[in-house]
Amino acid sequence: MLLVQKFGGSSLATTDHIRRVAERVARTVAEGHQVVVVVSAMGDSTDDLLAKARDLSTTLPPREMDALLATGEMQSIALMAMALETAGVPARSFTGPQAGIRTDGQHGNARITGVEPRRLRQALALGLTPVVAGFQGEGPDGDITTLGRGGSDLTAIALAGALEADRCEIYSDVAGVFTADPRVVPDAAKLAHLPYSDMLELAAQGAQVLQTKAVEYAWDRNVTIHARSTFEEEDPGTVIDGHPSVTLSPVTAVALNTHIAKIGLTGVPDAPGVAARLFEALAAKGINVDLIIQSLSHDQLNDMAFTVAEADTDRAVAEAERVLAELHGRAVVVDRGVAKVSAVGTGMLGRPGVAARVFRALADAGINIELIGTSEIKISCLIAREHAHRALKAVHEAFNLGEGAIQVEE
Amino acid sequence: MLLVQKFGGSSLATTDHIRRVAERVARTVAEGHQVVVVVSAMGDSTDDLLAKARDLSTTLPPREMDALLATGEMQSIALMAMALETAGVPARSFTGPQAGIRTDGQHGNARITGVEPRRLRQALALGLTPVVAGFQGEGPDGDITTLGRGGSDLTAIALAGALEADRCEIYSDVAGVFTADPRVVPDAAKLAHLPYSDMLELAAQGAQVLQTKAVEYAWDRNVTIHARSTFEEEDPGTVIDGHPSVTLSPVTAVALNTHIAKIGLTGVPDAPGVAARLFEALAAKGINVDLIIQSLSHDQLNDMAFTVAEADTDRAVAEAERVLAELHGRAVVVDRGVAKVSAVGTGMLGRPGVAARVFRALADAGINIELIGTSEIKISCLIAREHAHRALKAVHEAFNLGEGAIQVEE
Numbered sequence: 001m002l003l004v005q006k007f008g009g010s011s012l013a014t015t016d017h018i019r020r021v022a023e024r025v026a027r028t029v030a031e032g033h034q035v036v037v038v039v040s041a042m043g044d045s046t047d048d049l050l051a052k053a054r055d056l057s058t059t060l061p062p063r064e065m066d067a068l069l070a071t072g073e074m075q076s077i078a079l080m081a082m083a084l085e086t087a088g089v090p091a092r093s094f095t096g097p098q099a100g101i102r103t104d105g106q107h108g109n110a111r112i113t114g115v116e117p118r119r120l121r122q123a124l125a126l127g128l129t130p131v132v133a134g135f136q137g138e139g140p141d142g143d144i145t146t147l148g149r150g151g152s153d154l155t156a157i158a159l160a161g162a163l164e165a166d167r168c169e170i171y172s173d174v175a176g177v178f179t180a181d182p183r184v185v186p187d188a189a190k191l192a193h194l195p196y197s198d199m200l201e202l203a204a205q206g207a208q209v210l211q212t213k214a215v216e217y218a219w220d221r222n223v224t225i226h227a228r229s230t231f232e233e234e235d236p237g238t239v240i241d242g243h244p245s246v247t248l249s250p251v252t253a254v255a256l257n258t259h260i261a262k263i264g265l266t267g268v269p270d271a272p273g274v275a276a277r278l279f280e281a282l283a284a285k286g287i288n289v290d291l292i293i294q295s296l297s298h299d300q301l302n303d304m305a306f307t308v309a310e311a312d313t314d315r316a317v318a319e320a321e322r323v324l325a326e327l328h329g330r331a332v333v334v335d336r337g338v339a340k341v342s343a344v345g346t347g348m349l350g351r352p353g354v355a356a357r358v359f360r361a362l363a364d365a366g367i368n369i370e371l372i373g374t375s376e377i378k379i380s381c382l383i384a385r386e387h388a389h390r391a392l393k394a395v396h397e398a399f400n401l402g403e404g405a406i407q408v409e410e
Numbered sequence: 411m412l413l414v415q416k417f418g419g420s421s422l423a424t425t426d427h428i429r430r431v432a433e434r435v436a437r438t439v440a441e442g443h444q445v446v447v448v449v450s451a452m453g454d455s456t457d458d459l460l461a462k463a464r465d466l467s468t469t470l471p472p473r474e475m476d477a478l479l480a481t482g483e484m485q486s487i488a489l490m491a492m493a494l495e496t497a498g499v500p501a502r503s504f505t506g507p508q509a510g511i512r513t514d515g516q517h518g519n520a521r522i523t524g525v526e527p528r529r530l531r532q533a534l535a536l537g538l539t540p541v542v543a544g545f546q547g548e549g550p551d552g553d554i555t556t557l558g559r560g561g562s563d564l565t566a567i568a569l570a571g572a573l574e575a576d577r578c579e580i581y582s583d584v585a586g587v588f589t590a591d592p593r594v595v596p597d598a599a600k601l602a603h604l605p606y607s608d609m610l611e612l613a614a615q616g617a618q619v620l621q622t623k624a625v626e627y628a629w630d631r632n633v634t635i636h637a638r639s640t641f642e643e644e645d646p647g648t649v650i651d652g653h654p655s656v657t658l659s660p661v662t663a664v665a666l667n668t669h670i671a672k673i674g675l676t677g678v679p680d681a682p683g684v685a686a687r688l689f690e691a692l693a694a695k696g697i698n699v700d701l702i703i704q705s706l707s708h709d710q711l712n713d714m715a716f717t718v719a720e721a722d723t724d725r726a727v728a729e730a731e732r733v734l735a736e737l738h739g740r741a742v743v744v745d746r747g748v749a750k751v752s753a754v755g756t757g758m759l760g761r762p763g764v765a766a767r768v769f770r771a772l773a774d775a776g777i778n779i780e781l782i783g784t785s786e787i788k789i790s791c792l793i794a795r796e797h798a799h800r801a802l803k804a805v806h807e808a809f810n811l812g813e814g815a816i817q818v819e820e
Contacts (some may be wrong), residue, residue, distance in 0.1 A: 056428060064492050070484075077476040086467050119552070182570050
């Protein structure tokens, strides 16, 4: 088999970690497989580079930040290639550009526009194990561009797609995808399998295992992802592919996102185009809005509220203030103390009553719901952040997702 | 004017150093000049990478070592570009490959085979200050190759040649070229000017200011080098170019090399081809031999001795032992406690008696000469290392090179 194996920064924190990962890869090679290794930067090495950049620049120019941060992965590939050689596996390192990862050139958050893995194929044909720098690619002008959060996963999946690998294994210190965050819900169960659709929605709702754009890319190219633990080799992990979920439960897993904020506008006119004006202004600034509610208060004036990512809060408030002034509205109110709990599952398609079960679980726990958002395979509820962990447990419990509960998989 | 300014690792030890260098470059730009900046890796960052590599590999594969070590300069260019922006100078970083430095692909000690500075010309035309990673270039197969010791100087000189820059300024914590190492000879005088020929011989004899291959490249392309102090802006430094020296002294400067060893073979047959056999064997291993002496001892047996760089000693001894066994010679004797003092100057051409003055100076100081080597512009003497500093002072004094002495320059 041809496998792509990706190892994240926490699996590469020290040279000792690198040595252990190399030995793990060596065992896979010894079993007769071909392996392409994708690595992130070592542990906290990125933080050190960021500190130096912040010391020298307040603007952090994106092109130079990419040139700087990409060196972390470049160090990892050379060190990993050496460790593999020491473990008896002839290896060769490749930067993102050398591995043929082409991007649209957008610094800091580039999109992969093509993969030309000629040099990787050559290395494999010579019996060498390629070690590729994740998170980076070459823009149209030959500049280094980075792929944004979760970029190394995306590199691995893109290479697996281009090389038609049998599987893309994503290794981390988490042993797969769970029915809920096991740090919050101790009896959360590990899922043996998950369809792309559910994984995409879970990632969008705040699950940290994989980033949405990596899942989207895998879905589009039909790359089978295998999320596994780096140092617990016996653990089977979670397989993510295009097969439908076979669980009997309408909900596959429950996600929690505490990195959001709610922004409210009060006393805006109840007239056509008011909402459009606000959300167009936000979109123009590249701010993603998640949940939205609009309610008629009184005197032909509306209240509106929406949620944004925590990092976008200040910019979103600034835009909201600007639009509010134009509309002669009353006030902008920010609530940074919110959280969103989401039940996700392709299994809820065509099954009525799932939303009601979520609302009932929260109500029974005495937790007030501030906003609701739904898609065909997701129900999200905005709540006060102080209730976040209890809410996650309550919804998880309501669908019998715990390890003690019966899980039906093929 | 178009200037290339190269800053070494000690000038870039911390972010504070980088900021000061950026401000210096900004002043040059403010004077109306175009500048191409070439930088080395920050201070001791290379040592940290080396330690990690040694922890993971005993063989240190040259291709991966190049990939690893080149990241040091890649970090410097991004940080320097940010610091320049902060100092009000729009800048753009370029790796060696991006700057068009092409090499023969020999890892660890690559030769520059071509320079295609298209992107640097574009940047200059846009009013941007290019910042180029020294010490690195791209081999024929697209791999990163490093240029060996003094490689960043070579990068700067090669770019100055290709861009037809008016001058190549090499900045370091030494303010230029001195008549002797001022740490050993306190009254050593700074030379305002020096021809390539003298600089090349001085570098070959152990002067640390510039490496021989950088000087050779400059001489070949007729690039004027200006060696200056990074943080003493008023210091005029030393200009190195093709003009002959105008000093009245036959000796321009005196160099000392303590990183050598003497290897002797005793009791080898006095027959044709014996020396050839030994030195061919050493050459085949890439070991450079410097001084050589052969003397008839007795019974038709010869003694031979030669010097090599300290780093080559063990390999040279191994070869000598092998050849000695074949020749049924008596013994190989190693002396690691030697030093070489060299008087260098184009001024000694056609002036008799210079060698005698060197020998007389050492004799008066009670220092025994073990081996002698001469070229048309150099006299080298091998002595016991314990006398090295006294020998340097004695020869320096014998030619009145001190700061108190009269220096005649145009």
